[in-house]
Amino acid sequence: MKIYLDNAATTPLDKQVFEAMTPFYLQHFGNASSHHAFGREVKATLDSCRKTIAQLLNASPEEIIFTSGGTEADNTAIHSAIYGAEVEHVITTKFEHHAVLHTLQQFERKGKIKISYIEHDAQGTLDLVHLESLLQQHPKSFVSVMHANNEIGNLNDIAAIGELCEEYKALFHTDTVQTIGHYVHDLQKLKVHYLAASAHKFHGPKGVGFLYCRKESPITQLLHGGGQEAKLRAGTENIAGIVGLIKALQLAYADLDQHQLYIQSLKDQLVAGLLDNISGVSFNGNSANADKSLYTVLSVCLPNTGDDLLRCLDEQGIAVSGGSACSTGAASHVLQALKIRPGRHTVRFSFSRFNTAEEINRVVNVLSALLQPLAA
Numbered sequence: 001m002k003i004y005l006d007n008a009a010t011t012p013l014d015k016q017v018f019e020a021m022t023p024f025y026l027q028h029f030g031n032a033s034s035h036h037a038f039g040r041e042v043k044a045t046l047d048s049c050r051k052t053i054a055q056l057l058n059a060s061p062e063e064i065i066f067t068s069g070g071t072e073a074d075n076t077a078i079h080s081a082i083y084g085a086e087v088e089h090v091i092t093t094k095f096e097h098h099a100v101l102h103t104l105q106q107f108e109r110k111g112k113i114k115i116s117y118i119e120h121d122a123q124g125t126l127d128l129v130h131l132e133s134l135l136q137q138h139p140k141s142f143v144s145v146m147h148a149n150n151e152i153g154n155l156n157d158i159a160a161i162g163e164l165c166e167e168y169k170a171l172f173h174t175d176t177v178q179t180i181g182h183y184v185h186d187l188q189k190l191k192v193h194y195l196a197a198s199a200h201k202f203h204g205p206k207g208v209g210f211l212y213c214r215k216e217s218p219i220t221q222l223l224h225g226g227g228q229e230a231k232l233r234a235g236t237e238n239i240a241g242i243v244g245l246i247k248a249l250q251l252a253y254a255d256l257d258q259h260q261l262y263i264q265s266l267k268d269q270l271v272a273g274l275l276d277n278i279s280g281v282s283f284n285g286n287s288a289n290a291d292k293s294l295y296t297v298l299s300v301c302l303p304n305t306g307d308d309l310l311r312c313l314d315e316q317g318i319a320v321s322g323g324s325a326c327s328t329g330a331a332s333h334v335l336q337a338l339k340i341r342p343g344r345h346t347v348r349f350s351f352s353r354f355n356t357a358e359e360i361n362r363v364v365n366v367l368s369a370l371l372q373p374l375a376a
Helices: 015-021 037-057 070-084 098-109 128-137 158-167 239-254 256-277 309-315 333-338 357-375
Strands: 064-067 089-092 114-117 142-144 171-175 194-198 209-213 297-302 345-350
Touching: 015 239, 037 064, 037 239, 064 070, 070 098, 070 142, 070 171, 070 194, 070 209, 089 098, 089 128, 098 114, 128 158, 158 171, 239 256, 256 297, 256 357, 309 345, 309 357
Parallel strands: 089 114, 089 142, 142 171, 171 194
Antiparallel strands: 064 209, 194 209, 297 345
């Protein structure tokens, strides 16, 4: 039995998404910028997709810019704040994805901005009192805080953060790569200027995502060339990918509550199984707290066996990760920020609606066997 529990890295493509995409590879292959019938047909599909995603997120179609994924969307938002709004002070966290952190830090090294980091507790919960203090000192800042962390699953209160940003006239960007397709986002109620998402995190295809940019927010073109995406993002649109993104999001929204209940039950099952069968287990951040973490992510600290636990699990057909798949081979900046003590195994389990209770039982049994000699 092969078991895939690395859904925070990428999710398997839903068969219905694949079926929706296939005609746009084989029959409807025109360029949306072409003025003949092939192009006009695809342009109509592109417009329809933009309207659909806007309806699902309660936004306007012109506020949706299709991108190659979350990294490009994050970078576009950051460049827009720094070059479009000429922001010189940025407030962020030490837990952000490297698409955000590395980009901001590069601008800081060049002297374009100064970065302040929001304080947090031992579990990684952000101190919003400190955020307000920073905003009082530096109004009209650019604030970048992810909705949920991809390694430890911590959920951040982006609604409250958005309200603070509005009060202090700050631009607010949130990376929702781990939460779009898993939670409802009402962009009329959420006080956010930029929001980034990626299709492959909710059973859509890789290589496509979008940036939401609220009307009248500064927007600076990251890629130059053609006039695609209302001259905001050059490059021929990935129509098949965009169709897949929309289909995946529609499927997610159709059964959102049921998916959440089911996946949370699998996560609860794993938490209980680990606590019942393995001594010395602990959980990183808020990942074992159902009210404060993604229902799709569980970050676990396990006793060190002296072996490569991830490799041992892989040999048993179980795919997991030690943290972000984007940081393979490097020490996790998230775990470093939490000051997780060295000498223990860190494993990130991440779930999807395609996982089963049987798979969770097998994972517990395999881990128990691998750690049994240590426990004895």
